[in-house]
Amino acid sequence: MKTHYSLFISLSALLVACSPKPYQEAKKIQEEKVQQVAQKMDVNLAPVLVDSLGNTIPSSYIPTVNFGSRKPDFVIIHHTAQDSLALTIKTFTLERTQVSAHYVIGRDGQVVQMLNDELRAWHAGLSKWGNNVDMNSCSIGIELDNNGLEPFSDPQINSLMILLAKLKTTYNIPTANFIGHSDVAPKRKQDPSILFPWKKLADNGFGLWYKTPDMPPSADFDIENALRRIGYDTSDLPAAIIAFKRHFVQIDLNPTMGDWDKCVLYNLYKKY
Ligand SMILES: [Zn+2]
Structure with missing residues (x-):
């Protein structure tokens, strides 16, 4: 009996050793990098501050005992523009790509988390929303497996909304702070x-939406100012208009504001 048991253990060990361990390398690299982040936080030096005359300002480091990790304040939604969940996961587990997200959701509704919510993923890149100029530092990134031309599947959107509800509660994320990559x-x-169902999300408390506009804005309504109030970077106004229309109008992507577009913008502007 004992021999059989030993044999079973040996065979099990052999099977484990031979079974494919996908992403084992990525797991190891992530663990090492988490260690590096923690070590960096552990090196506590007094700040070096010099005035305009070159005099050093007296400074020291005395550890406080009251702190926690920082929490995300925004959720940024993406589509992968790739053809499968596996392909996106592969992209995010290779160091040379330098891109990642906290979550990836498949067309079948499968949710894959790839990074702790409180660490900084590399999904937004050069980005701006309101006065926030580094969206990676304040947001959770969610990638939806979608090639960019197809509708988003119901299972995928259902899983997304369940995940968003969890994140909203856990981190107390404001309703207006669920936005898209093209917005920032x-x-x-x-x-x-x-094709992304922003209205459905807004109906469930994730992002803002307009009420059926009752009155058009006056002729002197300042479109640029209104877009800026919502959060858009208007340094390239046509680009900001297209992003606004992609999110809130979803009819055409011309860089011009028709009467309906202005009504929607005016309605939203009053909410922000
Ligand atoms: Zn994106």
Whole structure:
């Protein structure tokens, strides 16, 4: 009996050793990098501060005992523009790509978390929303497996909304702070596409939406100012208009504001 048991243990060990361990290398690298982040936080030196005359300002480091990790304040939604969940996961587990997200959601609704919410993923890139100029530092990134041309599947959107509800509660994320990649990087990004169901999300408390506009704005309504109030970077106004229309109008992507577009913008502007 004992021999059988030993044999079973040996065979099990052999099977484990031979079974494919996908992403084992990525797991090891992530663990090492988490250690590096923690070590960096552990090196506590007094700040070096010098005035305009070159005099050093007296400074020291005395540790406080009351702290926690920082919490995310925004959720940024993307589409992967790739053809499968596996391909996106592969992209995010290779160091040379230098891109990542906290979560990836498949067309079938499968949710894959790839990084702790309180660490900084590399999903937004050069980005701006309101006065926030580094969206990676304050947001959770969610990638939806979608090639950019197809509708988003019901299982995928259902899983997304369950995840968003969890994140909203856990981190107390304001309703207006569920936005898209193209909102925060209008000059560079087109995701999520015009097919993304922003209204459905807003109906469930994730992002703002307009009420049926009752009155058009006056002739002197300042479109640029209104877009800026919502959060858009208007340094390239046509790009900001397209991003706004991709999110809130979802009819066309012309860089011009028609009467309906202005009504929607005016309605939203009053909410912000
Ligand atoms: Zn994106």
